[in-house]
Amino acid sequence: MKRRKMGRSKDELSTERWDKQVKTKKKIRNTRQMVRICFGTLFAGCFAVLFLMPIILTITNSFMAASEISANYGQVFATSETGGKVYISERVNLKFIPDMVSFSQYITVLFKSPEYLLKFWNSVILVVPIVAFQLLVAMGASFGFTRYRGRIKEIIFFLYIILMLMPYQVTLVPNYLVSDWLNILDTNWAIWLPGIFSPFAVFLLTKYMRRIPTSVMEAAQIDGAGEWQIFQKICMPLCKGAMCSVAILIFIDYWNMVEQPLILLADSEKHPLSVFLSKINAGEIGLAFAVATIYMVPPILVFLYGEDYLVEGITYQGGIKG
């Protein structure tokens, strides 16, 4: 009783103090973490703005009327041809939001000047067959690489990897020689055929397909399935996701192509929009932004629809060694 009156015992006191200390420490840690999170978010936000700005600017500027464009950026595009320092007095006026939203650029592109739509169509015609047939060929090939692995197949697969890692400057001369030899220079075939047989998709799909447990296929075999049935009923459905991601990766790559058409298609009528776009800024800036935006739409739609597939595809590319 007496003791109680005296107050709390030494032990109790120390634990209380301890508790307090822990609490303040936790508080400090929490605030520190909060600060760190805030900084991280801020930092990431800044980066995100930097990354997104060019895209957003292109889109918003496509809603400016031609007169507004030339008022804002006139000197940039007027001097880009002659090389430069003529209009020093005037300033560029970068705008996020147009003064007046107008669809005049789009109207000109879509209804008055068909050449841009034609070039857009060229792009589609060049890219879609490559995506479709590269996938088809690669599905077969990766099935071949997955079933009955042997030393020869491994060597060939290694060759594919090396080919995949070669920059375009190396494969360009061979491509040109073959196209010349097959007499397909200056036709779409010169771009289609090397694209279709590019080893990239084979590599990725093989890596994916080899992850399917062999026991699954063996079980099917024991049940009397032929190779075609194994391919069609097991590999195809299981590789659907991988096929999507490969298709997206191929699509981005070829939608962006510049080097191939420049060299293999001398006739600029057949050039895709990606090459043609660089040639319009001199004269018709009034619609350049609209054309650029239209050209951006398909890949962005693909991206929004299949971002997860894309991420998965990139991830699979990662393990080049395994």
Add this chain to the structure above:
Amino acid sequence: MRFLKGSKPKESLYELQTEAKEQNKAARKGRKAGSNRRDRRGRQISVLYLLPSIIGVLLFFVLPFLIVIYYSVIDNPISGEFVFFDNFVMVFQNAAFQQAAKNTLMFSATAVPLAVVLSMLLAMMLESKIPFKSQFRTFFLSPMMVPIASVVLIWQVLFHYNGMMNEILGWFGRDRVDWLNSAYAQVVIVILFLWKNLGYNMILFMSALSSIPKDILEVAILESATPFQIFWHIKLRYLSSTILFVTIMSLINSFKVFREIYLLKGDYPYDTMYMLQHFMNNTFGKLDYQKMSAAAIMMAVVMVVLIGILFVTESYFGKDVEG
């Protein structure tokens, strides 16, 4: 039961494992011998699936590359005289090639390490506890999707002599810089390259970071390792194969910067932006097969050597890590 069966119990897991391995090996051998007719047929069919791709690759990549090797050591395709390395020497002494090689080297040597380091930082940032992760991922990845041709207009507005960057410099009282027609051109293309490629690299690093075993990190934290130690001794080790891959991919992509430069400045840009691809394109105009072949082979050799070196260094640094 044990006595009845007459076999000793397995002493350890190791013994069990070795036995299983041997059994597997034997089974594989049996399979390899192809005693089974159906098996052999299946093997033949699987080759059939491979055939279209192999024929295509042979026809469009391998055979022409052999021809390219042949072209690179002969005088001209008509006489076919063997001249050893004359073509290589000729290309090497070509002023345009020297310029192009130097620029490409300079560009790759600055852009690739920057791309690797910055994307790793971005990945770590997204790995830490910040909100809106998936949105940020989308934002960082979006430049990869956008065709270069579409954003070139904006780059022109930004980096033109009368452009926005100079305007901003003007606010701080600095002199204008002719970004695309001066020594700064390299800086601009490095920025454009990073803008385009960081997202892709970041995804690779993110997947690698998430696959580091959590228990190792927890142990390190328990043993009061500093964040730097954790990064240096653990994370970097586990990331080494990804760093290798990202470096290789960035290297390959760094040769694609030609697209930006071409779309910005056409066939003959400012000196420091004249890349190997420009050299190739302009040599195509002259149809000088020997020169192009020699250049292509030199490039292939350089790539193979570089990739080999990278692989060797990676296997040295990451040898004690399973991954």
